[in-house]
Amino acid sequence: MNPNAQDVKEEMLKAFPTKVARKRAQQVVLNKVAEDGSVPEVRANSRAVPGIITQRGCTYAGCKGVVLGPSRDILNITHGPIGCGFYSWLTRRNQTRPGPDDPNYMMYCLSTDLQDENIIFGGEKKLAQAVEEAYALFKPKAIGIFATCPVGLIGDDIHKVARDMKAKLGINVFAFSCEGYKGVSQSAGHHIANNQLFRHVVGTQEGPEQKPFSFNLLGEYNIGGDSFVLEEIFRKCGLNLKATFSGNSTYDQFATSHQVDLNAVMCHRSINYLANMMQVKFGIPWVKVNFIGAEATAKSLRRIAAFFGDKDLAAQTETVIEEGLAEVEAALQEIRPRTEGKTAMLFVGGSRAHHYQELFKELGMKVVAAGYEFAHRDDYEGRRVLGSIQVDADSRNIEELEVTADPDRYRPRRTQEELERLQAEGNEVGDYRGMMADMEDGSLIVDDISHHESEVLIQRYKPDVFCAGIKEKYIVQKMGVPCKQLHSYDSGGPYAGFKGAVNFFRDIDQMVNSRVWSLVKPPWRREAQGLAAQYGRS
Numbered sequence: 001m002n003p004n005a006q007d008v009k010e011e012m013l014k015a016f017p018t019k020v021a022r023k024r025a026q027q028v029v030l031n032k033v034a035e036d037g038s039v040p041e042v043r044a045n046s047r048a049v050p051g052i053i054t055q056r057g058c059t060y061a062g063c064k065g066v067v068l069g070p071s072r073d074i075l076n077i078t079h080g081p082i083g084c085g086f087y088s089w090l091t092r093r094n095q096t097r098p099g100p101d102d103p104n105y106m107m108y109c110l111s112t113d114l115q116d117e118n119i120i121f122g123g124e125k126k127l128a129q130a131v132e133e134a135y136a137l138f139k140p141k142a143i144g145i146f147a148t149c150p151v152g153l154i155g156d157d158i159h160k161v162a163r164d165m166k167a168k169l170g171i172n173v174f175a176f177s178c179e180g181y182k183g184v185s186q187s188a189g190h191h192i193a194n195n196q197l198f199r200h201v202v203g204t205q206e207g208p209e210q211k212p213f214s215f216n217l218l219g220e221y222n223i224g225g226d227s228f229v230l231e232e233i234f235r236k237c238g239l240n241l242k243a244t245f246s247g248n249s250t251y252d253q254f255a256t257s258h259q260v261d262l263n264a265v266m267c268h269r270s271i272n273y274l275a276n277m278m279q280v281k282f283g284i285p286w287v288k289v290n291f292i293g294a295e296a297t298a299k300s301l302r303r304i305a306a307f308f309g310d311k312d313l314a315a316q317t318e319t320v321i322e323e324g325l326a327e328v329e330a331a332l333q334e335i336r337p338r339t340e341g342k343t344a345m346l347f348v349g350g351s352r353a354h355h356y357q358e359l360f361k362e363l364g365m366k367v368v369a370a371g372y373e374f375a376h377r378d379d380y381e382g383r384r385v386l387g388s389i390q391v392d393a394d395s396r397n398i399e400e401l402e403v404t405a406d407p408d409r410y411r412p413r414r415t416q417e418e419l420e421r422l423q424a425e426g427n428e429v430g431d432y433r434g435m436m437a438d439m440e441d442g443s444l445i446v447d448d449i450s451h452h453e454s455e456v457l458i459q460r461y462k463p464d465v466f467c468a469g470i471k472e473k474y475i476v477q478k479m480g481v482p483c484k485q486l487h488s489y490d491s492g493g494p495y496a497g498f499k500g501a502v503n504f505f506r507d508i509d510q511m512v513n514s515r516v517w518s519l520v521k522p523p524w525r526r527e528a529q530g531l532a533a534q535y536g537r538s
């Protein structure tokens, strides 16, 4: 029996001081989907309360780690103390597959290793030296420079260094003012990364003539090999994938990505900025897709095929879907009887807490609570609320680029009527309906969940699996509940597409049906074992 969600909410908040409880009350919401699809308002993208243990990361993580991290042949240099570079060194399981002669810098960790002296006298010279040294060693096509907190505090002009180096070396050098403190979470880093990629890379080369059905996949970072699975599916359908931002892609693909006819947006949170800017400047429409979940994959493939409106493409897509679903169905027949009726919670990032619900639905499991770490209201409530999101001082801190149609290269790929027809057919054209519309009434939505709140949720709901990240994993498991990492997939994956769905079903089956969890005695199952001691007297 599930507990009453309102009671749980009150219990979560009662440990907090009044002011904190008042703020958190706006971020913990009982879901209710109205007839017109609207849902209750969730406070999101606001500062975490100091002292609360949040799941969030920093702006530098969102920019250097998330969006640029998977790029294979852009040489990424962290300008800052060595720790920022070291701890962002390939911890995200993003994979890439270069050809035998292609450069691959992903396994390197380059840092300017700022010292006290540089903090006092400035680090620009050291940065310029580092860029020259890196160029001499690797001869890359492009170098990205990433600012860390102290760089912003001492005021190094990294953009000037980038300009000077670009002129001197004759390669593309660009910088990101993604100091960790710049925004309230890694979300700000996504925006900064989108801006600079758009400004300095996208559309800087003209490639060969476009093949038919060319598109980019935006917001797919090839964690655990997801992109590899998707690339194969697209190839089988007869689609031509140009660039993936940024899983398993190259600088040249980014630079020529403005030539395609469609952008398919997977992770709305991290890359909707680029999708919108490319639409305004080049006339490329975007559709929302989700390749997590077999049905979701089928729906997304049909959405892309519908956009291109070609009979043969549609037929080939249906064949691929049929094959894929057959494989998934066979696995579900075996697994679903063991997972049916179990419960899950997902507290992850800015899109997976939504996307992965598809896979749990297919397993017959119920999602009782979910939330994002750092997503915005539109990811919860849908883009329909965009106009009513208040811009606060923290968001104003992040640059909004002024974008206009390119005088020579703007080419509307579809007429307004065609796009409206596709949207009317349910295709989320330039639209995202958000997480809550897909969740049951009465489920709990918790934005930027804290450690304390997770504990209360687990104690009260005793879910069969809790999905989060490495920081949460062992605390959750000590409570006798398996924790599936949905950032790194633990050592598993890929989980995208049809093959990925089968992998996920097997992994979750093992987790929720292992008897090992009943051997863990969480604190509330133990007898009261108060510690007793006496002060010694002499």
Ligand code: CFM
Residues within 6 Å of the ligand: 062, 066, 092, 186, 219, 221, 223, 267, 268, 269, 270, 348, 349, 350, 351, 352, 353, 486, 487, 488
């Ligand atoms: Fe997008 Fe991501 Fe995510 Fe994200 Fe991330 Fe990630 Fe994530 Mo970790 S880009 S919002 S900043 S889907 S690294 S691949 S898993 S928190 S839900």
